[in-house]
Amino acid sequence: xxxxxxxxxxxxxxxxxxxxxxxxxxxxxxxxxxxxxxxxxxxxxxxxxxxxxxxxxxxxxxxxxxxxxxxxxxxxxxxxxxxxxxxxxxxxxxxxxxxxxxxxxxxxxxxxxxxxxxxxxxxxxxxxxxxxxxxxxxxxxxxxxxxxxxxxxxxxxxxxxxxxxxxxxxxxxxxxxxxxxxxxxxxxxxxxxxxxxxxxxxxxxxxxxxxxxxxxxxxxxxxxxxxxxxxxxxxxxxxxxxxxxxxxxxxxxxxxxxxxxxxxxxxxxxxxxxxxxxxxxxxxxxxxxxxxxxxxxxxxxxxxxxxxxxxxxxxxxxxxxxxxxxxxxxxxxxxxxxxxxxxxxxxxxxxxxxxxxxxxxx
Ligand SMILES: Nc1nc2c(ncn2[C@@H]2O[C@H](COP(=O)(O)OP(=O)(O)OP(=O)(O)O)[C@@H](O)[C@H]2O)c(=O)[nH]1
Ligand SMILES: [Mg+2]
Numbered sequence: 001x002x003x004x005x006x007x008x009x010x011x012x013x014x015x016x017x018x019x020x021x022x023x024x025x026x027x028x029x030x031x032x033x034x035x036x037x038x039x040x041x042x043x044x045x046x047x048x049x050x051x052x053x054x055x056x057x058x059x060x061x062x063x064x065x066x067x068x069x070x071x072x073x074x075x076x077x078x079x080x081x082x083x084x085x086x087x088x089x090x091x092x093x094x095x096x097x098x099x100x101x102x103x104x105x106x107x108x109x110x111x112x113x114x115x116x117x118x119x120x121x122x123x124x125x126x127x128x129x130x131x132x133x134x135x136x137x138x139x140x141x142x143x144x145x146x147x148x149x150x151x152x153x154x155x156x157x158x159x160x161x162x163x164x165x166x167x168x169x170x171x172x173x174x175x176x177x178x179x180x181x182x183x184x185x186x187x188x189x190x191x192x193x194x195x196x197x198x199x200x201x202x203x204x205x206x207x208x209x210x211x212x213x214x215x216x217x218x219x220x221x222x223x224x225x226x227x228x229x230x231x232x233x234x235x236x237x238x239x240x241x242x243x244x245x246x247x248x249x250x251x252x253x254x255x256x257x258x259x260x261x262x263x264x265x266x267x268x269x270x271x272x273x274x275x276x277x278x279x280x281x282x283x284x285x286x287x288x289x290x291x292x293x294x295x296x297x298x299x300x301x302x303x304x305x306x307x308x309x310x311x312x313x314x315x316x317x318x319x320x321x322x323x324x325x326x327x328x329x330x331x332x333x334x335x336x337x338x339x340x341x342x343x344x345x346x347x348x349x350x351x352x353x354x355x356x357x358x359x360x361x362x
Pocket of ligand 2: 201202203214215221222244
């Protein structure tokens with residue numbers, strides 16, 4: 001099993017979530033054997049952390065028998081090269097780790113195409129950001145050295161691939177929008193279940209619809225949206241509910257761009273149920289991340305239900321958690337507490353849905 005050391009710069013006011021990064025790396029089957037962090041005002045342009053830290057990293061890796069370094073921030077090709085040369089270790093960044101997880105989990109053709117598109121964007125942004133570093137290989141500014149030509153050829157190939165992937169994605173997007181249109185015409189209301197990864201979205205949708213969904217204690221178990229039906233007994237009405245892909249903080253921008261079609265389902269829904277895991281120690285940053293992404297995909301003005309899931313894990317301390325959470329989660333409108341696993345409290349969620357559906361239909 002490949003052993004990994006995490007490497008991060010902590011800039012003033014920024015709080016890289018090393019714990020979460022460790023979980024992501026282990027989701028790929030690697031073993032995290034330690035981490036090296038450095039407080040700095042800015043990244044070192046050639047080696048991300050300072051030269052002294054690189055030495056420390058090298059010695060630490062020898063002691064721990066590690067062969068791979070994963071950095072929290074995105075690096076340039078020259079930063080990667082320099083760290084690899086100085087330490088003899090392979091270097092990858094958080095975005096690549098997330099892309100690998102997505103690639104591993106993608107089941108449908110559409111998800112696979114979206115992952116490949118995200119990879120292309122990531123490569124391109126690297127080449128672009130690093131244009132400066134690479135073109136230096138080819139002499140001074142204004143000259144067309146061999147380095148620069150290579151860079152151009154490479155990025156042209158990637159751009160061409162992006163173009164064709166986008167065209168394929170477009171087909172799926174069209175199918176989706178036809179479906180949305182038909183649904184709207186038929187007056188069917190849709191609830192999208194969104195939220196941070198691994199909070200229990202699929203478990204909730206499965207409980208409500210009986211759909212056979214993939215549920216696992218891993219990040220990004222779900223990469224495709226799935227829609228099922230619920231019958232609301234209180235108001236004698238059928239609605240649709242959609243399970244969606246989970247969010248993460250400092251989400252690679254490439255992923256949002258690539259999964260736009262999938263995330264569109266949230267934007268096209270009538271009600272958004274935002275699920276949280278009440279036992280998470282990072283509720284505040286998670287709710288910030290969720291809020292940011294909902295805004296970016298144009299879904300922040302939808303009627304919202306905030307679902308605090310996994311109350312079975314805090315048996316007897318529920319009141320305490322209610323108080324604690326009150327100050328921790330941003331925009332927690334219409335909140336309900338439940339356990340998707342045991343079913344406790346799920347009725348209160350349905351009642352909330354019924355209330356909102358009724359007002360929407362007035
Ligand atoms: N104890 C407890 N565990 C739960 C509950 N709901 C979900 N889980 C567990 O949490 C883990 C993640 O559940 P999922 O339903 O896959 O979560 P998700 O939000 O769909 O995750 P992604 O698709 O990966 O973003 C699984 O191990 C579930 O069994 C709950 O109410 N209580
Ligand atoms: Mg899921």
